[in-house]
């Protein structure tokens with residue numbers, strides 16, 4: 210980059226387009242809603258079949274009775290019930306058969322006079338005079354040549370027996386569906402029953418969805434270094450559809466003011482425009498500036514005292530909402546659901562969402578930033594004492610924090626932490642909380658992913674929380690999981706996992722993963738050496754950068770042991786997973802690190818074996834006999850599992 214270019218970028222970055230005024234959540238909602246008409250954007254007539262998934266716009270009143278006539282519920286004889294009083298098997302009543310057969314759809318012509326009966330089928334119209342139907346099973350026909358056909362009745366009939374009276378299901382003039390009702394197959398059945406073939410539904414609000422940023426790439430394209438797939442566009446468009454709207458996907462626009470103004474103007478042909486990214490303070494954050502071009506009234510909120518979601522920008526122009534969601538995926542979708550979804554629902558004719566808050570206990574301490582109400586996404590697991598709410602502490606930049614969450618816990622603006630063991634209220638997201646058959650909390654491994662995938666294929670639902678080996682051990686001690694996958698080396702003895710067992714915990718041996726040095730293939734500083742030689746060599750190479758692991762991780766303990774107190778360049782770096790180590794080496798941010806062989810292979814890296822580590826399963830002993838746990842232990846022992854693990858570079 211040329212010197213003038215650099216200076217220009219720096220000036221832009223330092224310009225600090227301030228948030229207008231950071232406001233609280235209620236204030237933000239009030240300002241936004243104050244400029245909007247929260248009602249359906251319009252209605253349209255659609256055919257009955259097309260009404261599936263739509264919202265009824267106007268109360269639907271039945272124009273006919275259902276059933277439309279007094280209808281027989283059985284195959285038998287229509288009678289006057291009084292004629293059957295006292296009928297018994299051994300003393301039947303005998304009635305004369307009328308010369309009419311009432312099949313469904315046939316209007317009766319003959320009145321059932323006293324002493325007579327008419328043959329009627331299920332669904333037939335009950336004739337005048339009759340007030341009951343007797344099942345054919347409880348009758349006998351007397352067919353003497355020359356005489357009128359007579360019928361013997363072996364049972365008395367109560368008045369009204371087996372007759373569904375006209376309008377007993379739906380009465381003409383009755384409201385069968387109310388405005389705001391979502392049409393499912395069941396509603397379609399009701400509409401059809403009252404003869405409706407077209408229905409007035411709310412028009413789906415059209416919502417333009419736009420992702421911004423030079424770094425954003427559409428899924429399906431190759432991903433150059435430093436670029437990011439557009440997940441916001443996809444999740445927002447799908448959420449719009451879920452809420453009864455029609456997304457109009459405008460795709461991705463670069464950080465270019467003119468292009469963005471044109472895109473927003475195009476989007477304003479819809480009922481609402483939603484952008485994401487570029488609303489904070491970065492050098493390329495121009496959405497705020499773009500939106501400020503639009504008036505009547507224009508921006509009403511820029512900055513909310515929430516985490517995630519601070520840079521949210523809410524505007525209204527000509528009655529249409531114009532929203533910039535923060536770029537970070539969890540911030541984007543969280544603020545979408547908090548501020549935008551209620552507006553889409555109203556535009557789509559849907560009533561406000563009913564939300565559920567359920568009590569749970571926080572198993573670990575949560576810290577929070579002062580000054581903003583912080584919403585921590587949590588995953589719920591069942592324990593003997595109720596639900597435990599595990600924070601999915603991946604931050605606003607994560608996609609999975611929101612997508613994997615069962616709900617969230619709010620930490621008030623002025624609180625800095627919530628202690629472990631605190632009772633919290635969890636606001637659930639979307640679906641209800643379904644307890645999984647098997648809960649695994651601990652260290653992640655692709656081998657375990659395979660095993661759990663197999664469990665799922667066999668019909669057992671699984672839930673996995675990757676919190677590291679230590680976190681898994683603690684969860685097992687507290688009875689929060691069925692299994693804790695761990696690889697903890699005792700620094701004193703070099704033994705794995707077993708030294709960490711506590712009373713009430715059992716150890717099920719898993720498999721071994723080969724730990725070693727990962728490096729870029731062809732690097733002459735490593736090629737041809739063995740692990741030990743490489744470790745000795747790097748200590749003396751000042752330009753050979755290491756990427757280290759976080760203290761407390763099994764790999765860090767091993768690395769420290771093998772380095773014997775040496776601290777090669779890069780020792781202070783702290784990647785949190787095998788994959789993060791491999792990515793740093795593959796991308797040249799570091800030259801070497803310690804990771805497992807399977808991950809080295811996935812990243813196309815060179816690998817110098819150091820030693821195997823034991824990846825085992827700690828299981829609360831009280832849960833050993835749970836059928837899903839037994840099934841998991843059995844699966845581990847299957848020869849096919851062993852073969853799969855060996856193929857992937859693990860040893861059993």
Ligand SMILES: Nc1nc2c(c(=O)[nH]1)N[C@H]1C(S)=C(S)[C@@H](COP(=O)(O)OP(=O)(O)OC[C@H]3O[C@@H](n4cnc5c(N)ncnc54)[C@H](O)[C@@H]3O)O[C@H]1N2
Nearest residue numbers: 420437439440441442486487488489494519535536537540
């Ligand atoms: N100096 C400050 N920096 C930041 C502040 C601040 O107050 N001062 N606020 C932080 C907060 S809080 C958030 S949230 C983010 C939001 O920033 P922007 O809304 O401007 O978003 P970008 O910078 O464009 O992107 C952030 C992040 O998200 C990725 N991204 C963007 N669009 C998409 C997409 N469509 N799909 C997937 N991922 C996307 C983008 O690549 C960035 O990694 O700012 C903090 N910074």
Ligand code: MOO
Nearest residue numbers: 517518519540605
């Ligand atoms: O508001 Mo940002 O969403 O804290 O990360």
